Amino acid sequence: MLFGGLFSAYIFLRLDASPGDWPHGLLNVPVGTMNTAILIASSVTVVLAWAALKMRQFAKYKVYMGITILCGVIFLVVKLAYEWPQKFDHFGAFIKEDALEKYEPYLGNKHLLEKGLPPRKEITGHLHNKEALNHPNVKEYEIALDPVNADPTNPVNDRPHFFYVPPTKKIATIEKADVKYANMFIPRHSAYFASYFTITGLHGLHVLGGVLVFVYFWLPIGANMYKQNPEHLANRVEVAGLFWHFVDLIWIFVFPLFYLL
């Protein structure tokens, strides 16, 4: 129900976004796919750990549970040490409606209109003059453009890329007066990133909780419990596993909604 509320917030924000306001292709799809695979694999190993306990194979249980814990940790490390920081280092500026024409060489909206695709309103890339973010005397942003803005009429950029392509060497200068809103890719950048960070953050906390419980069962405490009553540990692992599968289940929806669509 907690995630249900957040997903409904997502639906509301997305339905209400006017064409071109909901960004696409800003996340790293191969990394997201890999994380999905890791989480699914960990769901399998936790069932196998439980099955090993049921069959009274404690050594196997230790191995499967160890793999599960490792998968959970890798998932979190990828998220916190790679994906999020990469976003925090990326920049986007939404152009005012009446200035869209001026930045047409970076947006390629005539080309998109001909193809019947939604317009582009944002210019993204690597911000060279970071002081522009909070210094009122700096009147413009200098951006090393993302490929989509460096070559906006190229058909390969009509749709998001599968592989992440870093910003090009092409520099664009955007006047602050023409910008509706600009920021790094942090929650306040847009409704998209606000919901992305909220939902993946809360999901990450659930992953962390699951990992902690599994570590507890994996430590000697688990072995002692097993010696006293193996069925006891098996049932605990089953229940913790239920929670873990639920975390996997949420991710199965999060992944396409944020990374792919």
Next chain:
Amino acid sequence: MNEAPESQPAETVPHDDHTAEHVAAHVRKYVMVGVTLLTFTAITVALSYVNFGTMKANIAVALLVATFKAGLVAAIFMHLSAEKRLIYRILIFTGFFVLGLFWLIYLAWYNPIVR
């Protein structure tokens, strides 16, 4: 270390059909479900690069695949397929309210009163 013995004297008898032989027979199934889930993850990614005409169509396809995957996880990994009726009754209740929540959101956006 704390390695417990592999074989145990008779302890509490498993209360359900989750006996050792039963579980052993299911292990293969669990691995197969895992492989299916991974395959469908690849399919989701591939389908998102296929143009189904509108964004709405693409979203519908992706959510269908996701729902199928989530169903597999719930039915097999979470043992829902072997659950008692009471669990289903509670689940239907929950599902009803989640969908109801989404429907309310849709109504709020569509706003049939003003329209």
